[in-house]
Amino acid sequence: MHSIDQYRDSFLEELNKITVDKEPKNLYEPVTYILNLGGKRLRPILTLMSADIFGADYKKGLSAAMAVEVFHNFSLVHDDIMDDAPLRRGQQTVHEKWDINTGILSGDAMLIMAYQLFENYNPITFQALAKLFSKTALEVCEGQQYDVDFETRDDVTIPEYLKMIEYKTAVLVGAAMKMGAIVAETSEENQNNIYQFGRLLGIAFQLQDDYLDAFGDPETFGKQVGGDIIENKKTYLYLKALAFLDKKDSIQLEQLFSVQLDDNSDKIETVKQYFISSGSAKATQDAIKEYTEEAFKVLDTLSIADDKKSLLKTFGTSLMTRSV
Amino acid sequence: MHSIDQYRDSFLEELNKITVDKEPKNLYEPVTYILNLGGKRLRPILTLMSADIFGADYKKGLSAAMAVEVFHNFSLVHDDIMDDAPLRRGQQTVHEKWDINTGILSGDAMLIMAYQLFENYNPITFQALAKLFSKTALEVCEGQQYDVDFETRDDVTIPEYLKMIEYKTAVLVGAAMKMGAIVAETSEENQNNIYQFGRLLGIAFQLQDDYLDAFGDPETFGKQVGGDIIENKKTYLYLKALAFLDKKDSIQLEQLFSVQLDDNSDKIETVKQYFISSGSAKATQDAIKEYTEEAFKVLDTLSIADDKKSLLKTFGTSLMTRSV
Numbered sequence: 001m002h003s004i005d006q007y008r009d010s011f012l013e014e015l016n017k018i019t020v021d022k023e024p025k026n027l028y029e030p031v032t033y034i035l036n037l038g039g040k041r042l043r044p045i046l047t048l049m050s051a052d053i054f055g056a057d058y059k060k061g062l063s064a065a066m067a068v069e070v071f072h073n074f075s076l077v078h079d080d081i082m083d084d085a086p087l088r089r090g091q092q093t094v095h096e097k098w099d100i101n102t103g104i105l106s107g108d109a110m111l112i113m114a115y116q117l118f119e120n121y122n123p124i125t126f127q128a129l130a131k132l133f134s135k136t137a138l139e140v141c142e143g144q145q146y147d148v149d150f151e152t153r154d155d156v157t158i159p160e161y162l163k164m165i166e167y168k169t170a171v172l173v174g175a176a177m178k179m180g181a182i183v184a185e186t187s188e189e190n191q192n193n194i195y196q197f198g199r200l201l202g203i204a205f206q207l208q209d210d211y212l213d214a215f216g217d218p219e220t221f222g223k224q225v226g227g228d229i230i231e232n233k234k235t236y237l238y239l240k241a242l243a244f245l246d247k248k249d250s251i252q253l254e255q256l257f258s259v260q261l262d263d264n265s266d267k268i269e270t271v272k273q274y275f276i277s278s279g280s281a282k283a284t285q286d287a288i289k290e291y292t293e294e295a296f297k298v299l300d301t302l303s304i305a306d307d308k309k310s311l312l313k314t315f316g317t318s319l320m321t322r323s324v
Numbered sequence: 325m326h327s328i329d330q331y332r333d334s335f336l337e338e339l340n341k342i343t344v345d346k347e348p349k350n351l352y353e354p355v356t357y358i359l360n361l362g363g364k365r366l367r368p369i370l371t372l373m374s375a376d377i378f379g380a381d382y383k384k385g386l387s388a389a390m391a392v393e394v395f396h397n398f399s400l401v402h403d404d405i406m407d408d409a410p411l412r413r414g415q416q417t418v419h420e421k422w423d424i425n426t427g428i429l430s431g432d433a434m435l436i437m438a439y440q441l442f443e444n445y446n447p448i449t450f451q452a453l454a455k456l457f458s459k460t461a462l463e464v465c466e467g468q469q470y471d472v473d474f475e476t477r478d479d480v481t482i483p484e485y486l487k488m489i490e491y492k493t494a495v496l497v498g499a500a501m502k503m504g505a506i507v508a509e510t511s512e513e514n515q516n517n518i519y520q521f522g523r524l525l526g527i528a529f530q531l532q533d534d535y536l537d538a539f540g541d542p543e544t545f546g547k548q549v550g551g552d553i554i555e556n557k558k559t560y561l562y563l564k565a566l567a568f569l570d571k572k573d574s575i576q577l578e579q580l581f582s583v584q585l586d587d588n589s590d591k592i593e594t595v596k597q598y599f600i601s602s603g604s605a606k607a608t609q610d611a612i613k614e615y616t617e618e619a620f621k622v623l624d625t626l627s628i629a630d631d632k633k634s635l636l637k638t639f640g641t642s643l644m645t646r647s648v
Contacts, residue, residue, distance in 0.1 A: 027469040123447040145351040
């Protein structure tokens, strides 16, 4: 087995190869730009780790890992247009640095480039990877659509919210790991189980994101703490609080989530108090723990050596205790 | 062999099957909408015809034909956003009927759905189709980017223009036909030759489009005659006219193509006169004829019966003598 740093280094080395000069420049420069903005590279690392765990030379997973990362960045470019976001990882978004049309077209090119990366595999593996990828990519689109739909709905339920984050975020984590398993040509059972592991961990990861957005340490959290509250985003914290609060308080909270203010410091503090007093903050932490534990339970079903299971467990735990 | 109408009917029957109710509605309704706006269905018909010609049951080509049409409509949805076009086939464009975000996301879903349609084939055929499709789709994006780039350049050359229409339009016609050949499992030589036939016919088809836009019969031409002139579009007609005219007249023509007017009737007439007097209209007709003849020459290299070659020739000729 190799270390996370080894996976990341191999991945970054591979990344440098695909972002060479291609024409037309206005199409490919934004691709190079977004792919080099950084990030945790969590998904491709998971693909390589999974290939390694199931007995393949992990480098065999590099093209699939790259496809996952290129797709993830495609979705960021198009989502940033839809969300009208000026910044991504502290830098200008593609549509802000260039324009919306460039963001649309360069994003389209990235989606196609992701599929092309599977061409490095034999036909059987190619089809397995591309099928999983298409299913996952379509679910990510559906998740994004639910997210957009939820903005203008005030009757979003907790199960609906969980389905949305599952589609928008978690299935790609599951697919990233399953791709490693496919490349390693392990049993279908192992493939499906590692997918479930990744999917459950992905849900926990997104709930953790929701939690950190409100309760993260401003010193270490990369984004503005309280960003979701400022944008009136109906996160798990918010929906759980509404469910727990009495009529009067939930109306107050809904009221707070219906305004856009210039100075948000009071709003953020009041909302966070509601999240704590209602028991929603605690319920969110419990949910994170439950999904993580469910993911760890899936590990028992994998036919791999115990030390490899511990490695996955350690990595999962480190994700759930992160502050970034 | 079957008739064009049979191919079209089979295709439309298949189309009804894929546009069923899927959730979320806001993602899939625009897909159903754009796919049912009509159109000549030229590309999918060519896929079916090609499968038929190379000895397959043409219905085996239906999924590939559908992929080509879904991709073509994906590109229309995204291009219409980029061109800020309110109408498509006389109806509201997707981003106009819904909004830009819906156009972006539904378009993304269509691109993925196109790939999924190849899953109906065995792994070898699947990989061959998906590889050709990715290469072609990326070229279509590149063609669209060149088209956008040319809007703000005044030094576009004829070879550059021809490369742009080849990428934006012609390669998909070639790929549509090659897909039929792949499905029919004919020789690689036949596959490559039918691709060249389609590509050359596609270039002729686009030049014909340029020509009809200026000189089409307003009674039968679907779009507004002179649309390209109103939008100052640098078509083959325009670039050839600039090349042929003397300094004084070419400056005049460039002048006319630098303004946006409310009433365009005088401008259209003057520009058309330049197209005729310079010899550009004639040169365009010659180029259409040359590309068509080059396409027909490729037919001789195909190892298929002569009556099938005549069929392709008849179809090609009918495209080049169209008024719509």
